[in-house]
Amino acid sequence: MAVLLVFLLALAGCGPHGPREILLSGPIMGTTYHVKVVATLDGRQEKALAQEVLKVLERVNARMSTYRDDSELSRFNHRKETTPFALSDETLGVFEIALEVSRQTNGAFDVTIGPLVNAWGFGPGDAQSPTDETVTRLRQDVGYHLLTLDREGGTLSKKRPGVYCDLSAVAKGYSVDAVAEALEGAGIHRYMIEVGGEVRTAGINLREEPWRIGIYRPDPERFDVQRVVALSGQSMATSGDYRNFIDNDGQRISHTIDPRTGYPVAHGVASVSVVHASCAWADAYATALMVLPPKEGYAFAEAHDLAAYFIVHDGKDGFTEHMTPAFEAL
Secondary structure: OOOHEEEEHHHHHOOOOOOEEEEEEEEOOOEEEEEEEEHHHHHHHHHHHHHHHHHHHHHHHHHOOOOOOHHHHHHHHHHOOOOOEEEOHHHHHHHHHHHHHHHOOOOOHHHHHHHHHHHHHOOOOOOOOOOOOHHHHHHOOOOOHHHEEOOOOOOEEEEEOOOOOOOHHHHHHHHHHHHHHHHHOOOOOOEEEOOOEEEEEEEEOOOOOEEEEEEEEEOOOOOEEEEEEEEEEEEEEEEEEEOOOEEEEEEEEEOOOOOOOOOOOOOOEEEEEEEEHHHHHHHHHHHHHHHHOOHHHHHHHHHHOOOEEEEEEEEOOOEEEEEOHHHHHH
16 A cells, blocks of 8 residues: 555656546445546556555445444444453544534434434344334433543443444544545545535546536435535535435325434434534534424534524425524535
8 A cells, every 4th residue: 555655646746748636436435436536647546546545445344334233333233242442543533523413412413322223223134114113222321421442441341241232423524524634645636525425526527627616406306406515625514304214104204313212313403414524524414404494403513613404394395494603615
């Protein structure tokens, strides 16, 4: 890897024909990734870069996936011991972000929500609607306070054997940051990275303009662009009730589960987009703001100076938009 990065660093910005836009894409983490790079690379360099990007994404997936039994996260989830479990520094770093957002939001964001996510049919396994008794029972193993992270010792431990963590609301954003770090290390400073809808940009595009990122109208029947945001050197993550849901006898069940109640949210927030320097933090904050009721979520975002854009169901067939001052300033 070091040899590759040095090789690209020396050659990414030079060449007789000037820079061009290079697109790298493929499936990953149950979704897709798209990386646009503006650089001067020959065929061999482009192939090496594509391999490096995929290597980074596969590394994150191998550590943080709940769909792979051999991942670090799955091995932690399946063990019943409450003694400290060694994790990579990378996975511990993602847990650190998750626990901090959990503390800030008093549990509206909580990666121990895994048992509830699975019970409602949004994890490995078949879709279902759990009974009230099942929700009450599962909630005993849900709560970020049930995790103890020892960064210096490199371990994570659970206070109850049934604790099961789901990092999907921060790991995709982190994977974007990890790819950005690899590109920067290779001397590439003009790019747009997107994994499952989470985005990070740097520099300007081939037209020498900021990257233009669309926020979709949260309507599963018609994916029109609701708003376009010009981004350069920033990340944006979007969480919405239109991307992943279950139709239960005509009732749409959102994949966003409130860890504090154990039930899918039903308060009217259709979509939240957060712009932040880090895509991992943006990802976590967007999920938390989807859980919080509209007024409470807006107040939290404003108090924490978050650039957040809310799309809320108006109770009829339309939507209303609300953006924090930090988002308006964009």
